[in-house]
Amino acid sequence: MATYDYDDSRANYDDPRHAPVSAPAGQDIGYDPNFVPDSVKSFVVHLYRHIREKNVYETHQMYETSFQSLSDRLFKDTPWPSVDAVAHFVDNDHVFCLLYREMWFRHLYARLSPTLKQRIDSWDNYCSLFQVVLHGVVNMQLPNQWLWDMVDEFVYQFQSFCQYRAKMKNKTEQEIALLRQFDQAWNVYGVLNYLQAFVEKSSIIHILEEEKEGLEQFTATDGYDYSGGSSNVLKVLGYFSMVGLLRVHCLLGDYHTGLKCLLPIDISQQGVFTSVIGSHITTIYHYGFANLMLRRYVDAIHEFNRILLYIYKTKQYHQKSPQYEQILKKNEQMYALLAICVSLCPQGKLVDETVNSQLREKYGEKMIRMQRYDEEAFAIYDELFSYACPKFITPSAPSFEEPLVNYNQDAYRLQLKLFLYEVKQQQLLSGVRTFLKVYSTISLGQLAIYMEVDESTLRTILLTYKHKTHAVDSAGKIMSNADVDFFIDDDVIHVVESKPVNRYGDFFLRQIVKLEGMINDLDRVKLD
């Protein structure tokens, strides 16, 4: 097991928003939940008005910028004022209060450590908020960023709760009593069913299909509803819930089902998921990870490469964003995953020059050692996997029988063990690959001597090579991931090196679209 500290001390969380852990929230001396500073009063009043006026732009500004700067200035290590204290500034508006509390808890989770009671209250708040949305009585337009954060935070708090609950050893009697009493809070069925309900109630899958035939607009308007009247909230929550389901299934180790949930979204093209950087990264990170676990290395490499290049090019624009730290963390994790993929499936040519040089800089030396497949190499696979994997959870409730045991690492240990098992099965392949690269034909007997194995063992190694380099895709089709391929004729091996494929067609298509966009832009320019 890696020495890397997998445990979920706050700094190592999936979501390492600012880490300092202080006293449990609400116990700080000097925090008065009923005191509302003027700047907060002005904030809620304006935010409420912008939401009522369906001013998405201003709402977004307040949500992204003002909330953050007020938090930095006034609520660095205390919670925001309680919802009861601000409610009368916003006509006691039920939905606004639910939204306010959602942000209140999000801020609490990010900056302080929530108590069990607060975790349960946050769950209740999500339930109330989601019920309102699911019953279709909202008519707001909320920014995609906010809606994404809602889904993201919901899944994060679920994951956090599972980790918390699994550490039974140090629970007080009172905490155990609460856990027993509120056993529905953050229940895995509840979490999955809310996400699933959003997907179904929003008819988002149907909308995306209709869009392909030009009957509906969703992606083109970034999910917003400009026609007036209706709300984007349910639709966009439904859309992001597909990503949420992918993530929950990955946390559970169910990669096949996770990818299935994502299928309605065509990740090869721009979509609403790319309109919010956090959603873009979460989608590709989990998609890539799931494919890695399914041995579809080429798919994983392809998508990691694309997003890493994108992050590399656009990073500077996000420097001031509250998500910046998170972006950098996921960026590093995806390089680690890419290092694993490329070590198991050396398809260097799939990786862009820029990404490749970053990869070599970060992991070049480790990747050379990973090719050796000795104990040290396994230790590196272990280390990179542990650093970059999702924070797996055990979804079932604990046994309350004495003695109380911690089981928060069980899920992670199992995934790690099975992954390393796979690596071990492939350990002889890089040796074969090295020899195949230098011959165009070689007899089995000769290669067996070079590899210091007998002929029948060599035959099994070659079968393994073929099996491991030919993944089965979701439709059951066999896809070759092999960089060096071969076939055997009786007892002679013929080697075929796969040639890089230049995709001119796609290149031209992209340029045509770009040119058209530019011409359109030029047409709009009015010359005086």
Next chain:
Amino acid sequence: MGRELQKQPQQEMASAVEQLLAVNPYNPDILPDLENYVNEQVSSETYSLDANLCLLRLYQFEPERMSTQIVARILVKALMAMPAPDFSLCLFLIPERVQMEDQFKTLIILSHYLETGKFRQFWDEAAKNRHIVEAVPGFEQAIQAYAVHVLSLTYQKVPRSVLAEAINIEGLSLDKFLEHQVANSGWTLEKGGKGQLIVIPPNEFNHPELKKKSSDSIPLDHITRIFPILG
């Protein structure tokens, strides 16, 4: 009498379960239906990965409801689905302490042999554990099909002895098997230096030159992106 009539309820069950999965995949109440469906898959030699993963997921949520006998059947069915990675997909969802049980250890070893092309060891181990694998009809044939699949990725011409070891058939039975493949799958037989050679019909993996030049093809949905511009 019978065949048609027997088929009917099976199909009904399959479509009923698929329906349940589509409508309500996160519902603990469908657990017994999914368990029955596993048994149904065993007896009718059918397979649904989605349904089985759904059941393993429910076991993961409520470990006290887990039936290890059902889990074992799911795993044997997953082995039969090789070369698909279904066996690992299932293991990802089964708690480690359950995997420590003897019957699961055996299945994991069997999977390891298949994953690493060690067919001789596989058949030896399987022979020692007949009670596990023979509980599921069609097991042998499914593994033989997998063996033939890997061989046909690898070989243009495979020595008879290598084939015999991989599919665990020898002598007259092997002659019969070959006869069948010659008639149905385009295999041909040749005399080699050290014995009979079996010529496997070309595919894009054992004849890489047959691989479609993907550089020449652009999927239609990529072209549709420029339709508005063309129009």
